[in-house]
Amino acid sequence: MSRETTGADAARLRVPEGLEVIRKWPGMFVGSTGERGPRQMVFDVVERAVNEALGGQGGRIDVTLTADGGVRVTDDGPGIPVEAAGHIGGPGLEGLLTRLQTGSRGPRGRHTVSLSALGTEPAVANALSSRLTVEVRREAGHWVQEYVRGIAVTPPTAVGTTTGSGTTITFWPDAEIFETTHPSFADLENRFREVAALNRGLSLSLTDERSRGEAQSVQFRFPDQPRDxxxxxxxxxxxxxxxxxxxxxxxxxxxxxxxxxxxxxxxxxxxxxxxxxxxxxxxxxxxxxxxxxxxxxxxxxxxxxxxxxxxxxxxxxxxxxxxxxxxxxxxxxxxxxxxxxxxxxxxxxxxxxxxxxxxxxxxxxxxxxxxxxxxxxxxxxxxxxxxxxxxxxxxxxxxxx
CATH class of the missing domain: 3.30.230.10 (Ribosomal Protein S5; domain 2)
Known part of the structure; x- marks a missing residue:
């Protein structure tokens, strides 16, 4: 940290409580440092968006495995509340991405979905990523924040206005922790199909841009009628x-x-x-x-x-x-x-x-x-x-x- 760093900046760069534990024992939170780990991180981020949608806030989630090894998750929900903007409703953006939420694990009612048996949360994915960027579109404002290995390196920054709403979280699983940082397209496809089939009206798409040539893409949405x-x-x-x-x-x-x-x-x-x-x-x-x-x-x-x-x-x-x-x-x-x-x-x-x-x-x-x-x-x-x-x-x- 440079001598010019302000007290506010120093506080922001302080390691959040629990971050060191997550990075030291990642298997406790995502199951493995093999391929299962990055897959669990995807589930952690997507699960939040799915449960917003099932709660009547949005209905579409798009997941992209990017060419540079990242994972981008975009939803059309209300957008995560940004503390700096005075948004009401929680948990707020920085709290969600840096602190484990008490009692958050596991299904919490019939309209709440868990994408995996581990049932972790976005703060875990943030802690185990080499880099994470979040964009929030809420109440006509557009906000951006960046993290490195779970630590916020910028405050939530207003970058303009928007007519839509939703959240985009892009993260890169940390190669210093995981043996592979590439989750399996087939494994994600199978689980997303299950979740969409079991929850009427939910739209889930998955796109893989990692291989050369045309991107591989699937979309799941099952109609509001008795299903096979x-x-x-x-x-x-x-x-x-x-x-x-x-x-x-x-x-x-x-x-x-x-x-x-x-x-x-x-x-x-x-x-x-x-x-x-x-x-x-x-x-x-x-x-x-x-x-x-x-x-x-x-x-x-x-x-x-x-x-x-x-x-x-x-x-x-x-x-x-x-x-x-x-x-x-x-x-x-x-x-x-x-x-x-x-x-x-x-x-x-x-x-x-x-x-x-x-x-x-x-x-x-x-x-x-x-x-x-x-x-x-x-x-x-x-x-x-x-x-x-x-x-x-x-x-x-x-x-x-």
Missing amino acids: LIACFDMGTGARVHPDVIAFEEEDSRMAGTVEVSLRWYDSHEETIRGFANSLHTYEGGTHETGLRDGVTAAVNEYARKHLLLTATDSRLSFDLIGEGLTAVVSVKLDNPAFFGATRTRLGGDGDAVHPDVKDTGAVHTCVRDVVRAHLGTWLEQHPEQAAAVIGRIVERTRQG
Whole structure:
């Protein structure tokens, strides 16, 4: 620092609290110093914009992997409040980019999305970047600020006026920390597709300018109507046992949330179920997936008994048989999602020590089971030919031993 540096400048260049910890142990915050780390940084920045959009403030997020190794995230939200401009609403720009927000990790209500199980925040991405530039368009003003390795090197500076609103954050993962600073286009593409498919009306685009020639670009936006999540996620292998996708959505006050299901049987022996809680992929399953299985089992057995597809001497069909060839997506959005353990990859169940505010973690299982049982049962009654194809195949395999 030069002798001419003012006291205000010295205060600005002081290392923010927590910054040294983030840079010293990056794996604690982004999971790895390999490719996973820069990918998590993208999620940290995009997640803020997605949750603004889902809160009714904007609806479009554009992510660009730039030719010089940076990542640019632009949204059309209201713009992050700038303390220096006297903007109301928080957290403010510098606070958001330099301080970890207390209690910010994890899904915080059914309209809040986590893009990853780590659930970190923009301050972490800033701390682990060699450089970061932020532009804010808010209340007709256009503001710019620059950071180097998490430290603000300029104050928020007014650079003109604007008629639009939104925030653009461009950052360069620090090569001194990461083995690679290039997140995988395919990994980001897959996760953005999931988030857009699970949240109606959200627009997410991803552009890769890093390779020579024409830039690679994808955009995801799914219409405001019942969706085929199986097709969105490119699931399902083999011939279809029935032509229709069985899809439904319902809110249930007992679990303080909503459940959405999309399912179809294929001519396969494999069971493929993908579960989400507040748009977070629950790799290890949980009560929503158990509820799905129990609801499917109940609906199929009730229909088979009622329509004499099972005789009085036939045993009850087990899910092991019913689930052969079943491909399904079950997504729950909860006011108070309760996860088992710190990884947040399994939705809480009976007896799990998960969340002090959730009194009955079994409610998710019960509600999903009941919703699936009712809607699938109705679909079977309304589509007898398709029902016969589904259940006839299961019964035949049962009798074949």
